[in-house]
Amino acid sequence: MLEDKKLAILGAGKIGETLLRGLLDAGLVERSNVLVTAAHPERTAFLADELGVAVAADNRAAVQAADVVLLCVKPQMAEVVVPEIASAMTPDKLLVSVLASVTTAALEQLVSGAVPVVRAMPNTPSFVKCGMTGLVRGAHASDAHLALTRMLFDAVGRTVVVDEKHMDAVTGLSASGPAFLYIVIESLAEGGVKMGLPRDVATQLAAQTVVGAGSMVIERGLHPAALKDEVTTPAGCTMDGILELEDGGLRVTLIKAVVCATQRARGLVND
Numbered sequence: 001m002l003e004d005k006k007l008a009i010l011g012a013g014k015i016g017e018t019l020l021r022g023l024l025d026a027g028l029v030e031r032s033n034v035l036v037t038a039a040h041p042e043r044t045a046f047l048a049d050e051l052g053v054a055v056a057a058d059n060r061a062a063v064q065a066a067d068v069v070l071l072c073v074k075p076q077m078a079e080v081v082v083p084e085i086a087s088a089m090t091p092d093k094l095l096v097s098v099l100a101s102v103t104t105a106a107l108e109q110l111v112s113g114a115v116p117v118v119r120a121m122p123n124t125p126s127f128v129k130c131g132m133t134g135l136v137r138g139a140h141a142s143d144a145h146l147a148l149t150r151m152l153f154d155a156v157g158r159t160v161v162v163d164e165k166h167m168d169a170v171t172g173l174s175a176s177g178p179a180f181l182y183i184v185i186e187s188l189a190e191g192g193v194k195m196g197l198p199r200d201v202a203t204q205l206a207a208q209t210v211v212g213a214g215s216m217v218i219e220r221g222l223h224p225a226a227l228k229d230e231v232t233t234p235a236g237c238t239m240d241g242i243l244e245l246e247d248g249g250l251r252v253t254l255i256k257a258v259v260c261a262t263q264r265a266r267g268l269v270n271d
């Protein structure tokens with residue numbers, strides 16, 4: 001619980017709403033302590049109706065009333081929204097930005113003054129408290145600021161603290177990664193459908209298999225190759241499937257997907 005700290009979510013779109021739902025569900029924030037903003041009044045009206053949070057008159061008013069500010073606008077909006085809130089963003093408040101591509105130094109320059117900034121790169125499974133978030137501490141953020149931010153994102157999944165030079169790779173891997181894995185799940189399910197399974201059953205089998213494989217890697221702490229070997233009986237059926245995957249270039253395709261998404265993440269701010 002963030003106790004009585006007030007949270008402002010600036011730009012409560014897809015990721016803002018996802019985090020908000022996760023945090024409310026985890027009981028970390030009280031609805032009455034949350035203020036949201038968006039570009040369109042219909043959007044904030046929907047969130048107020050749906051989640052019982054308050055709507056701020058504008059970004060600056062939200063920041064004035066908040067202790068923690070979660071910035072969730074598009075990267076290219078940073079240069080518009082951050083100067084708008086700069087004078088209200090006093091050093092007793094914490095700015096947490098989930099913007100891809102925008103560095104802590106760039107944010108610090110835009111807010112000016114010794115404002116604590118933490119950069120976060122979450123992903124949408126935070127909605128079901130299975131998120132993965134990379135964190136970077138800005139120049140004026142203390143251990144306590146980082147711990148508070150970690151508490152926010154740990155409530156909706158797992159967190160790692162990384163060097164800022166790695167944040168674009170975090171974006172290309174774990175922030176974009178759910179989209180890659182939805183395609184993997186869809187494709188595994190299609191395989192099941194091709195072999196006669198009902199689609200709903202095939203989708204459940206595929207999705208839970210991906211969840212289970214991920215949990216095995218995290219909870220047993222083994223190399224994925226060692227876990228793969230456990231499934232691969234000599235001359236068994238899994239080996240035949242692996243041969244097809246290798247032939248189809250699955251590994252190289254996934255590696256390239258992360259590389260390309262990372263390279264794209266670097267330039268989003270210039271769009």
Ligand SMILES: NC(=O)c1ccc[n+]([C@@H]2O[C@H](COP(=O)([O-])OP(=O)(O)OC[C@H]3O[C@@H](n4cnc5c(N)ncnc54)[C@H](OP(=O)(O)O)[C@@H]3O)[C@@H](O)[C@H]2O)c1
Pocket residue numbers: 010011012013014015016037038039040041043044059072073074075077080081098099100101121122123124175
């Ligand atoms: N989606 C992901 O999986 C993900 C993961 C990690 C990080 N991120 C980062 O999260 C950020 C938002 O991404 P998204 O996918 O959530 O995009 P999104 O759904 O388009 O959300 C952006 C929100 O910003 C609002 N907005 C636009 N101009 C504004 C302004 N001047 N003041 C206040 N709010 C304003 C929009 O309002 P309206 O809805 O009214 O148009 C919208 O709700 C990006 O920087 C992205 O890099 C996204």
